[in-house]
Amino acid sequence: MTIGNKIKAVFFDMDGVLYDSMPNHEYTWIHSLKEYGIDFPAEEAYMNEGRTGFSTIRIAFEKYLKRMPSKAEEEAVYALKTKLMAERPKAPILPMMQQLVEFLRQEGIQVFVVTGSKQPSLVEKLNGHFGMQASNIISGADVKQGKPHPEPYLIAWQRSQLPKENCVVVENAPMGVEAAKAAGIYTLAVNTGKLNNEVLTNAGADALFKDTESLSKALCQAIKEQGND
Numbered sequence: 001m002t003i004g005n006k007i008k009a010v011f012f013d014m015d016g017v018l019y020d021s022m023p024n025h026e027y028t029w030i031h032s033l034k035e036y037g038i039d040f041p042a043e044e045a046y047m048n049e050g051r052t053g054f055s056t057i058r059i060a061f062e063k064y065l066k067r068m069p070s071k072a073e074e075e076a077v078y079a080l081k082t083k084l085m086a087e088r089p090k091a092p093i094l095p096m097m098q099q100l101v102e103f104l105r106q107e108g109i110q111v112f113v114v115t116g117s118k119q120p121s122l123v124e125k126l127n128g129h130f131g132m133q134a135s136n137i138i139s140g141a142d143v144k145q146g147k148p149h150p151e152p153y154l155i156a157w158q159r160s161q162l163p164k165e166n167c168v169v170v171e172n173a174p175m176g177v178e179a180a181k182a183a184g185i186y187t188l189a190v191n192t193g194k195l196n197n198e199v200l201t202n203a204g205a206d207a208l209f210k211d212t213e214s215l216s217k218a219l220c221q222a223i224k225e226q227g228n229d
Contacts, residue, residue, distance in 0.1 A: 006226050008166040010104055010219070011156045011185070012097075014115035015049060016172035016192045017212070018130065021091035022046060028088065029056070032081040036073065038064045046193045050147035050175035052116050052140045053078045082119070093129060094192065096216035101130050107223055112156045114138045114169075114176075116146045135159065148175040150183035157183060170215065177203035190215045 015021045026045040033040040038060050048056045057077045061069040069077070104111050113132055115122070118140040126132035138155045145151045157167055169180035169187040174195070180187040181204040189205035190212055191197055200208055209215040 005165040007109060007168050007223055008162050009110035009112065009160040011112045011114050011153060011167060011169045013050065013171045013173065013176050014113050014117060017170055017190060018094060018097050018113070019091040020094050020192065022049065022193050024085060024088040024091055025049065028081045028084040031084055032077050033060050035080060036077065043194060046195050047174060049173035050116050050179065052146035053081065053118065055146055094212040096213050098130065100216040100219065103220055109223065110160050112136045112138065112159065114152045114156050116140045148178035148182065150179050153180050153183035153185055157185065174199050174203035177205050188215060
């Protein structure tokens with residue numbers, strides 16, 4: 001991994017980067033959309049990860065039912081998905097991610113989480129597991145246009161008050177990679193899901209890692225080396 005500029009802020013996606021939560025999202029998307037006659041393939045949950053929930057619902061209705069959902073249908077599907085998520089086992093934290101976030105803080109590097117989720121427990125969960133403050137969390141409630149639009153990462157960048165060349169994004173989904181690259185930020189991809197590696201590299205990832213352990217090792221090493229410059 002070669003990063004040309006000194007890293008001063010890291011923007012993490014949440015699902016599939018901090019938590020191994022994508023199997024739960026796969027299950028809840030499939031079963032909430034099935035209620036409306038949509039046979040939603042598992043891969044689609046990964047391909048659309050990072051979008052706001054309502055955006056994914058609209059895309060599913062348009063693609064599989066050839067029509068747009070009503071407002072009531074959007075809200076009903078999302079409410080069912082939220083209910084199903086609450087019933088699923090808690091997603092484990094991915095290996096080395098708590099240690100990586102702690103290392104970054106010790107090095108004086110800003111840490112943000114950028115997620116399309118609007119779940120009510122979001123801030124409390126991220127605070128408890130990663131010490132994240134609300135001001136460093138950009139959720140689906142903060143944006144008008146979710147990933148793959150660059151707005152979520154542009155908000156994180158603006159809050160960091162740093163030049164873009166001092167920021168790095170960590171993503172696991174093509175929509176998130178596209179959003180980060182559209183925002184003009186160096187992007188590391190970690191493939192923790194079911195997609196082929198080419199999906200992430202074709203989306204524009206600057207570097208690709210097979211798991212969070214190798215990602216953490218490489219990022220820590222890069223930061224240690226920049227400290228010796």
